[in-house]
Each structure stands twice: as structure tokens, then as C-alpha cells.
Amino acid sequence: MSHRVIVPIGPYHPLQEEPEFFQLYVDGENVVDIDIIIGYNHRGIEKLSESKHFDQVPYLVERICGICSSSHPYAYVLAMEDILGGEINIVPERALYIRTIIDELQRIHSHLLWLGLAGHFIGYNTVWMWAWKYREPVLDMFEMTTGNRNNYAMYKIGGVRRDIKDEDIPALKKMLDELAPALDLFRGALSDDPVIKARLKGVGTLTKQQAIDFCLVGPTARASGVNIDVRRDEPYGVFDRLDWNVIIEIDGDIYAKTMCRVLELYESASIIRQCLDKIPKGEIDANIKDIPAGNGIGRVEAPRGECFHYVLSDGTNRPVRHKIRAPSFMNVASNKVSCVGGTISDATITLAAVDPCYCCTERVAVLSGPEDKKIMNGWDLIKLSQEKTEKLKRELSDGRPQ
Amino acid sequence: MFGIRIPYPKLRELKEALTSLFSKPYTTRFPYKEHKPYERFRGRPYFYEEDCTGCAACAQVCPTGAIEFTDQAKGGIAKRTLTIHWDICIFCGLCQASCLTGKGIMLSREFDLAVTENREALRQAIEKELVLCECCGEPVAPYDQFVWVAAKLGPLCFSNSSLLLFYLKALNLSFQQGPPPSACAGAGLSRQCPVGIGLKPVPTVSEPQRADRIKIICPSCRRQAVLKS
Ligand code: SF4
Ligand code: SF4
Numbered sequence: 088m089s090h091r092v093i094v095p096i097g098p099y100h101p102l103q104e105e106p107e108f109f110q111l112y113v114d115g116e117n118v119v120d121i122d123i124i125i126g127y128n129h130r131g132i133e134k135l136s137e138s139k140h141f142d143q144v145p146y147l148v149e150r151i152c153g154i155c156s157s158s159h160p161y162a163y164v165l166a167m168e169d170i171l172g173g174e175i176n177i178v179p180e181r182a183l184y185i186r187t188i189i190d191e192l193q194r195i196h197s198h199l200l201w202l203g204l205a206g207h208f209i210g211y212n213t214v215w216m217w218a219w220k221y222r223e224p225v226l227d228m229f230e231m232t233t234g235n236r237n238n239y240a241m242y243k244i245g246g247v248r249r250d251i252k253d254e255d256i257p258a259l260k261k262m263l264d265e266l267a268p269a270l271d272l273f274r275g276a277l278s279d280d281p282v283i284k285a286r287l288k289g290v291g292t293l294t295k296q297q298a299i300d301f302c303l304v305g306p307t308a309r310a311s312g313v314n315i316d317v318r319r320d321e322p323y324g325v326f327d328r329l330d331w332n333v334i335i336e337i338d339g340d341i342y343a344k345t346m347c348r349v350l351e352l353y354e355s356a357s358i359i360r361q362c363l364d365k366i367p368k369g370e371i372d373a374n375i376k377d378i379p380a381g382n383g384i385g386r387v388e389a390p391r392g393e394c395f396h397y398v399l400s401d402g403t404n405r406p407v408r409h410k411i412r413a414p415s416f417m418n419v420a421s422n423k424v425s426c427v428g429g430t431i432s433d434a435t436i437t438l439a440a441v442d443p444c445y446c447c448t449e450r451v452a453v454l455s456g457p458e459d460k461k462i463m464n465g466w467d468l469i470k471l472s473q474e475k476t477e478k479l480k481r482e483l484s485d486g487r488p489q
Numbered sequence: 490m491f492g493i494r495i496p497y498p499k500l501r502e503l504k505e506a507l508t509s510l511f512s513k514p515y516t517t518r519f520p521y522k523e524h525k526p527y528e529r530f531r532g533r534p535y536f537y538e539e540d541c542t543g544c545a546a547c548a549q550v551c552p553t554g555a556i557e558f559t560d561q562a563k564g565g566i567a568k569r570t571l572t573i574h575w576d577i578c579i580f581c582g583l584c585q586a587s588c589l590t591g592k593g594i595m596l597s598r599e600f601d602l603a604v605t606e607n608r609e610a611l612r613q614a615i616e617k618e619l620v621l622c623e624c625c626g627e628p629v630a631p632y633d634q635f636v637w638v639a640a641k642l643g644p645l646c647f648s649n650s651s652l653l654l655f656y657l658k659a660l661n662l663s664f665q666q667g668p669p670p671s672a673c674a675g676a677g678l679s680r681q682c683p684v685g686i687g688l689k690p691v692p693t694v695s696e697p698q699r700a701d702r703i704k705i706i707c708p709s710c711r712r713q714a715v716l717k718s
Binding site for chain 1: 498502515528581583
């Protein structure tokens with residue numbers, strides 16, 4: 088029996104935004120077990136929401152996550168509209184289209200962000216720069232239509248706050264046209280680059296059964312062959328009137344998760360294009376004055392999976408109870424099985440593959456034995472992962488006649 | 490060296506590398522070169538004193554409490570001070586959307602708000618003169634708000650005697666105490682605040698009497714006066 092070492096990552100994960108604590112039990116290079124401890128980032132949003140007016144809450148919940156900052160307010164207004172009688176019955180047509188466009192634009196920017204970071208972690212810094220370069224025009228479109236690159240402040244109970252003007256539509260279409268070659272590039276690289284395949288195939292695999300057991304949501308589940316998507320299963324906005332596909336991959340490894348996200352980018356682009364073609368003229372706000380007593384739920388397919396909001400109203404102007412469940416809460420737990428069996432250098436990308444958000448500022452303490460303790464920062468972890476890719480590259484090119 | 494087989498992915502990388510080499514940088518030289526935000530960018534909100542009535546609706550709706558208002562007497566004149574704290578503001582635009590006149594507070598396109606040491610610089614304050622209750626001396630509403638509501642309601646303000654009296658006063662129709670005629674120039678009512686209107690020094694704080702119903706009084710005094718009658 089060889090020596091078991093604990094590698095603690097956290098409580099502030101160096102690569103992921105949410106403060107989570109991963110304790111890797113490693114045997115040599117191999118991860119044999121992992122402990123996941125969450126709850127370091129309690130900001131009291133649900134309680135805070137009870138102290139805000141119904142109209143102020145969207146601004147609060149869109150700050151839960153800077154990247155899904157359309158999904159949370161959307162789920163919240165859906166919950167409120169559930170109390171009022173359903174989104175489809177009260178929200179004007181045009182507002183439904185605008186909501187769908189904003190939601191899908193957000194998915195594009197979020198997936199591109201993830202793609203860039205995934206590239207960075209495995210040592211493809213060019214992919215990192217490209218993905219973020221192509222994300223910029225998407226953010227510019229947000230600034231043009233909503234007034235800000237993040238925190239769009241678009242959603243309002245009964246409609247949207249800002250209109251998409253006619254002159255914005257060609258600009259949006261142009262952006263999508265320019266995005267298409269970039270997407271082809273990413274898909275091409277994924278499908279024929281041997282190094283990427285060798286690095287990502289078979290790493291961090293989640294079987295369909297495991298995905299179901301862990302109640303996974305979003306692309307993490309769809310990459311394992313679980314056929315779920317709130318946009319299709321419980322349509323909101325105008326998703327039920329458009330022609331699009333739910334992307335399902337079956338392998339469940341990180342390659343499948345990456346492929347799933349890249350293909351979803353195509354679908355999102357096509358959804359936005361259809362919306363821009365079909366968007367009707369008219370009102371954008373139903374001018375809701377009072378919220379009756381009652382309770383409602385709102386579900387939205389965020390880029391990371393299903394985002395759930397529950398609101399209880401007692402007829403006053405503030406929520407009595409507001410319950411939020413973000414998708415990463417479900418997905419993070421799956422690291423318990425996806426990391427085990429891999430190496431530490433795989434753990435970096437595996438922990439990132441469920442797409443929680445990253446930030447590379449904090450440090451990690453690597454303990455090997457009680458007496459000898461060394462501090463590794465986020466960069467060391469990335470280096471470990473990038474070195475493996477370099478090794479693979481060398482191995483692959485050695486085996487090829489040059 | 491002919492005969493070397495370069496795999497396609499490598500060729501693609503080479504092509505990208507060459508195009509990138511010969512194209513100009515994608516990034517901008519921001520601090521040296523000015524950045525122009527889009528037309529509808531949400532930036533620092535400003536009060537516009539001309540169009541603000543001082544109603545404080547914006548302070549009520551602001552999700553972060555960035556707008557603060559205080560009512561106090563200064564030099565014999567009661568003033569309402571509205572202060573916006575840009576360091577707390579999240580640029581949501583709810584204040585502009587809920588503004589009584591729609592133009593009293595408006596978001597600009599300024600995004601560069603950084604200050605190094607003086608946080609005090611991150612605020613803007615405006616003052617509005619308050620109309621005081623002729624019975625109890627408490628503030629009723631800002632002068633400009635009375636003018637705005639009276640002008641908006643027109644003859645409909647007969648339903649509220651405070652408003653009506655104010656309307657008459659502002660139109661210089663009331664004989665008790667009138668503003669200078671310039672205050673009612675034009676068809677609409679003046680937005681200029683003639684110092685002292687509606688501000689009778691309250692000699693004694695008296696219980697509202699029946700006769701007080703035809704004075705400019707605050708809602709709670711009006712309730713008492715009506716109950717007495
Ligand atoms: S923009 Fe929003 S946060 Fe800023 S002052 Fe107006 S309401 Fe308050
Ligand atoms: S008029 Fe507008 S800016 Fe002035 S206090 Fe009222 S809501 Fe605020």
C-alpha cells in the first residue's frame with residue numbers, strides 16, 4: 088500500500104469563482120478520492136431579496152453571477168409571472184422575443200468564456216485568446232442593446248425594460264455572421280486535432296447513470312447522454328416556436344462536454360437569427376401594477392444548466408420568501424466521481440469542466456505529509472495541466488514521421 | 490525538404506499564426522486613446538435641477554439606496570437635499586425610469602468613475618425648497634413638486650384644497666401672499682422657486698381647526714381638521 092497524500096484546493100478555489108473546497112486524496116499522481124465542501128460564499132441573497140421591492144429584486148439576483156446575469160433575473164420574473172398567470176398570458180410578444188435574444192446571447196458569451204479558459208488550462212493559450220477575442224463582439228452587442236456588457240438590467244415583471252431598436256438588428260446579424268467562421272474553427276480543432284483528443288478523451292468521464300444519480304443539469308448532463316433542456320421541456324420565451332435542437336453527446340468525458348458546448352453555440356446563433364427575423368412590432372411592457380398573494384416558480388436553462396427560482400408573495404410589495412437554486416450546485420457534486428481515477432493534472436480541467444466560474448487569484452496549499460508543506464498557487468496548477476499537454480504533444484509528434 | 494507530411498491541424502495553426510502576425514492588434518490603447526461607449530450605455534446618473542421636482546421617488550426605488558434625501562431647515566428656509574452616491578450606484582437606470590418628470594435624473598455615458606482618495610467627489614447634491622404645513626410646520630412637499638402637480642392637473646386640483654390654494658398662489662390669484670408676477674410667466678407655471686412662498690413662519694403650533702382646511706397643510710393635519718369639522 089503506497090503513501091496517500093491529501094491535496095487541498097481551496098477554500099477559495101484558484102481557478103473557479105465560487106469559493107469551494109476540494110480535498111484531493113492522491114496516491115502518487117492518481118486521485119483516489121475527493122472531498123467537496125461548499126458554503127464558503129454565503130452572501131445572504133435570499134434574505135436580502137425579502138427586503139427589496141418586487142421591482143428591485145431583478146437587479147439583486149442578476150448579480151448572483153456576473154456570467155449568467157440574464158438567467159437569474161429571467162427565472163425570477165418567470166416566477167413572478169407564474170403568480171400573475173403565466174409568462175405567455177401577460178408578456179407582450181415583442182418582449183418575449185427580446186427576452187429570448189438576450190438569453191441566447193448570454194449563452195454564447197458564457198460558452199466562449201468557458202472554451203477559452205478550458206483551452207488555457209490544457210495549454211492552448213491561442214484558443215484562450217481566440218475565444219475571448221470572439222466573445223468581445225458579443226459583449227459589445229450587449230452594450231449596444233442593453234447598456235452594459237454584463238448585468239443587463241433588461242428583465243422586468245411583465246416585460247423588458249429596453250427595446251431592441253430596428254437599427255440594432257443588422258448589427259446583431261453581422262456579429263453572428265462574423266462569429267460563424269470562429270465557431271467552425273473551434274469545431275474543426277476539436278474534431279481533428281490529435282493532441283486535444285488525446286488530452287480530453289476519456290478524462291473525467293461521467294456515465295449516463297452517474298449523471299442521473301447526481302441530478303446533473305445543463306451541458307454537463309447532456310454530454311453524458313441525459314436528454315434534458317428546460318428550453319424544450321418547459322418552454323419559456325419563444326423557444327417553442329423556433330427551430331432548434333437539443334445537443335446530446337454520449338461519451339460523458341470532457342471532450343464530449345466541450346463538443347456539446349461548441350455545438351450549442353451554433354444552436355444559439357441560429358435561435359438569435361430566427362428571433363431577429365420574426366420579431367414583431369409592439370409593446371415591450373405589460374405595466375404590471377400589483378402582485379397578488381400566491382407563489383410561483385421560474386425555471387430557466389442557464390448556460391450551466393437549470394436555474395430555479397421560487398417566490399412567495401403575500402400581496403404586499405416585497406417577496407416573503409425567495410428561494411434560488413443555481414445549476415453549479417448540482418454539477419459541482421459530480422466531481423466526486425469524475426475526478427477519481429484521473430491524475431492531479433487532469434483534475435484541473437475536470438473540476439473546471441462542469442463550468443463553474445473561475446478566478447485565478449487565490450492560492451492552494453499542497454500538503455505531503457504533516458511536516459513538509461508547500462504552497463502552490465493557481466498558476467502552478469495550470470502549469471501542471473499544461474505540462475501534461477506538452478508531454479502528449481511531444482509523444483504524438485515522436486510517433487509521427489516528421 | 491519535400492515529402493514532409495504536415496498534418497492539417499498544423500497547417501490551420503500556421504495559417505492563423507500568419508494572419509495574426511500581419512494584422513493589427515485587436516486590443517485598443519484605452520487610457521491613451523479615448524473609448525467611446527455605445528449610444529445607450531448606462532453610466533453615471535446626474536440630477537438635472539431644472540427638471541427635478543424633488544419628489545424623491547428616485548430615492549424610494551433605487552435598489553441600492555444610492556440616492557439619499559434629507560429634509561431640514563437652513564437659515565429660515567426648509568430645504569430637501571437629494572444626494573446621489575455614485576460609489577453605491579449600480580447604473581441600473583431604475584431612477585430614470587421612475588422619475589416623476591422623466592428628466593430629473595438621467596444616466597450619462599460616463600464610465601470612468603475611479604477616484605484615488607477623495608470619495609467625497611463621488612456624489613452630487615441638489616437642494617429643493619420645501620413647502621411647510623401652515624398648522625404644524627412639518628414639510629408637505631417641495632415647492633417644485635406642487636407646481637408640477639398643479640400644472641399637470643390643471644382644473645382638477647380643485648379636489649385638493651392645499652393644491653388648489655397653491656395653484657391660485659402660484660398664479661398670483663390669491664390675495665394673501667403672492668409670488669412675483671414673473672413666477673407665473675407663460676402658460677405653464679414657473680419652475681423657478683421664489684424664496685419664501687408657502688413658508689409662513691409658524692407662530693404657534695396649534696391644533697388644526699376647522700378653518701384650517703383652507704390652508705396649505707399636511708395630510709395628517711388635514712385629516713384632523715376634517716375630523717373636527
Ligand atoms: S441607476 Fe440604479 S442604483 Fe444608480 S441611482 Fe439610479 S436607481 Fe440607484
Ligand atoms: S423629480 Fe425625478 S429626479 Fe427629482 S426627486 Fe423626483 S424622481 Fe428624483
